[in-house]
Amino acid sequence: MAQVEAGGPMLDAAGVPLKVSLARAERRNRMRALGLVLPLLAFILITFVYPIALMVFRGVDNPTVSEFLPETAEMLRAWDGEGLPEDAVFASMAREFAKASKERTLGKVATRLNYELSGSRSLVTKSGRNLRRLKTEPTKADLVALDKRWNQPETWSVLKRLAEPYTLSYYLAAIDKTYNVDGAIVDQPESRQIYVALFLRTLWVSLLITALCVLLAYPIAYLMAILPTKTSNLLMILVLLPFWTSLLVRTSSWIVLLQTEGVLNDILVWTGIIGDDGRIQMIYNMTGTVVAMVHILLPFMVLPLFSVMKTISPTYMRAAKSLGATPARAFWTVYFPQTVPGIGAGSILVFILAIGYYITPALVGGRTGQLISNFIAYHMQQSLNWGLAAALGGILLAGVLALYWIYNRLVGIDNMKLG
Amino acid sequence: MNRMMKYTGAAVVALSAAAYAAGPAAAADALTVVSWGGAYTKSQVEAYHKPYTAKTGTKINSEDYNGGLAQVRAQVEAGNVTWNLVDVELSDAVRGCDEGILEPIDHSILPAAPDGTAAADDFLPNTLTECSVGTIVWSTVFAFDASKYPDAKPTEIADLFDTEKFPGKRGLRKNPKVNLEWALMADGVPLEQVYEVLGTPEGVDRAFAKLDTIKDDVIWWEAGAQPPQMLADGEVSIASAYNGRLFNAIFTEKKPFEIIWDGQVWDLDLWVIPKGAKNMEATLDFVKFSTDTQRLADQSKWISYGPVRQSSFPLVADDVKPHMPTAPENFKAALQNDFEFWADNADELNERFAAWLAK
């Protein structure tokens, strides 16, 4: 196709220099590839990435006071924050409280203030109710007469922070910190410190689950790798069936097996290992969470391990043994190092999946087997402290994405194995 | 390949049609009525929903929840209200009204008693609030499995906290409500001072300290149907429960449970309508129907909760009467749930309770 002319550049059939023509074709191909990917990319960005970004943003968003007490918020932002604000701010707040109470929007302000200043929900709703009933325009005196807290700098310093459009307080709460009266960051009171411990518990449990998965997956992956394909295919079914079975089915199985009147306890009683009144509590606690999650995540460890082991030629081991190594030494110095990439790949995957788990701990975790995801769900659905849920989620997400990045660097997403 | 595409195309068309048909058919003019599930919802279905559907043809979807305002608030704030009517506790009815997430209800629409007494006089005091219409009086009590305690049996609230005298797991509701009151009672606070003490930070600390003593022995339940089941399965030996659920387990399912009425905490259930709910007219019509004298009395055939209309009392069957929370012999040491206390303090105490559980 390309014509070669002495002295000049190479030209294609249309007389365009070949270099240019190739670059064009290359660009066209690139555009075509991009065109194929674009629909899905747009779909994921809109239905998945954007919603999550939006949620993480909620962790710093602070619209309530500005929205429902607009004038007061503006005055508070202008105030220097020393001692008590001017009387005009009091009056404006009293007025807007009465108005918001009438329009039934004050409840939201009360909820928001209560997150920062525990006990202030009733202060706000009560004040609103009383101010609403006044015949005259509410004034500073009316507000202060209702509760002595309105005359305390502490209340106003919190209100000033709430008047700002953005806040760090949810993220601080997510690591058991808070602002004090002077606006300095301090520890939460002891009875409210739970999240740091919960994050640590989640990390620790995920590590434990990952370690147990390695421990259980390694022997069976090894066995399948050394058996003939026909046999190992059969065994593979035993790994894949749980993988394909509904999560809720597997969780109910564990409830049936482990509950105090369940199959396992019955067997133990029947064999006389324990008495009928000595039944063991194996579920609705951390044990239940760990056992069920190891079962659920084990296939994610077996599959990458198996695919790595399959590529290791048995001749290495034979060579090591023929050179005089004991089987244990041959295994440890020759075989095991070659399986480390498989262990790494499986471990990161299992760990990532474990730290974000919600369903299983919620169903079999009882009081002590709850993980951070369960608290995100609690704040999403029960306490409705969406800002705190977003902050907890943001921290969890950052951790997961960091691990994902490491996984991608070490293993490559392309090499992810699915059955 | 072509054949395959044709099949796929046909399947898509067929399933799109199915999806479309599945949607509106149920949604058209049905009401979604939300309640606490299990035996209680069944009593409402039998006493209210079925007769109402038979009379008007309006279908009623009954959905279960475990109390609280969270879901109502979430729907209202998201601007997407799919519930028509919700059965809530008094403190939530008052608080939801304050927060503006419930529709005010005009009580003059409620039917008068058969003898002509106006609804406002027929309903017990406090059972009609700005945004709600009461239906029943119910109570949280505790019960034990008699076969687990052949000798000495638990008799009072302190026994619930005494794991030495009465060993075995406890089942308690995963909520500070009632548990904190009981903790104080068991710690020696007289009935009439419970809320006074609980209103102080020291009182709250004291209640949590008492709960600490049994923390490791408790299995927490959320749905009302759970505690009788947990007792039946032997998962727990003593459990708190709603009295109507226990009545069903004992008399309908013949379970060997015994109820302790000492320290019962009684409360009301009321209908509320989330702000911005659709189909208001039909909803109000259902509220009128379900809270008339006959319907409230009918409900006691299915569950031992007391009607809130005085005119319904004479219609309640005699064999159910002694099992009502308000029966004189059950009512000797009874505490009314202080709805104002809980309306004001639920958020904080819920948060403290969640933190306490997680530790």
Add this chain to the structure above:
Amino acid sequence: MASALPPYVGPMGKLWHYSFRFVCGLIFLFLILPILVIIPLSFNAEPYFTFSPGMLAFEPEAYSTRWYHDIINNEQWLFSIKNSFIIAFFATFLATGLGTLAALGLSRSNLPGRGAIMGILISPMIVPLIISAAGMYFFYSGVCIPPEWSFGMLEERACLTQSFPGIILAHAALGTPFVVITVTATLVGFDHSLTKASASLGASPTTTFFKIIVPLILPGVISGALFAFITSFDEVVVVLFISGFEQRTVPRQMWAGIREQISPTILAVATMLIIFSVMLMTVLELLRRRNDRLRGVQDS
């Protein structure tokens, strides 16, 4: 190689060999027993979750199909089964279409920013479901159609939360990574000279696509679709957050059942789901074999 013990292995080696097998056997039991145990229990005539003496003695009257009758006679279960299939079907359709196209693009080495794009496309599989669900809840409840824009189909404002389209979109997003991974994997060994050969023989790009590319990637597409299907069919967290009463699915129904009181009906549903998974798995295995044969992979 190690399946039959060579004659020179000493007593220690034998001991090691058999105890290793024994340990492996226990681990396989751990994997499979919880799933198998549920099947006979779902036929228990009594509402208990353990083997009654009658069951152990194989007395016919200790077994019954009453819990299966419960499902068939229960409107809510039937309703949720129907919903699950509808949602999973549409989600799979969407995920497979978009995922396959994207995989075709991704398999071309000249795609700019491939690593970053792949990272984003796979993220729905990695991000904890609770975070995805929370994000979707906020976003989807804000995407609404006012009645005047709906060509008379809606009487009131409708949002993506508590609607079939909302859950379908969410599940499609969660299912696409599986399609992308499986189809990309089938394309790894794809010989691009085949398309060039086809083009040089005068075939149009469309013909090339259907005659050359589709048959080669089809097994990957189908197994990706199966993964997407099971992802949607199994999914409960997102459903818990964004579905309403009308979109109740089987997992949602099971979740409620397990939370409140695990009844034998749950075990019967579980058994049906296990059989369903076995069917899907069989299809997948057959596809894998066909794929291996087409690519000339030898049994090693």
